[in-house]
Amino acid sequence: MSEFTKIMLNKRGCPSKEDVDKFLSAGFSQEQILAVILAISVKTISNYTNHIFQTPLDAAFKVREWKGYKVA
Known part of the structure; x- marks a missing residue:
């Protein structure tokens, strides 16, 4: 499933047949394809929301804080 998720991300939602x-x-179902799409969607919405509103990080996750870029 992780391989297919990477394909979905790298091909921007357009996997080949x-x-x-x-x-x-490999034994996965069409429903699991939808689950991959849903997981990518939820993560994208969460990231966009947190970037725009600069949501503070919970203390428990502070050690894993991303130090890359900040939204102005």
Whole structure:
């Protein structure tokens, strides 16, 4: 499932028919494809919201804080 998720991210939501067929032939279902899409969507919305509103990080996660860039 992680391989298919990476494909979805790298191909910006446009996996090839072969990518989908490989995922399904590995025993996964179409419902699990939708689950991957949902997980990517939730993470994207969460990231956008946190970046725009500069949501403070919970203390428990402070040691893993991203130090890359800040929104102005």
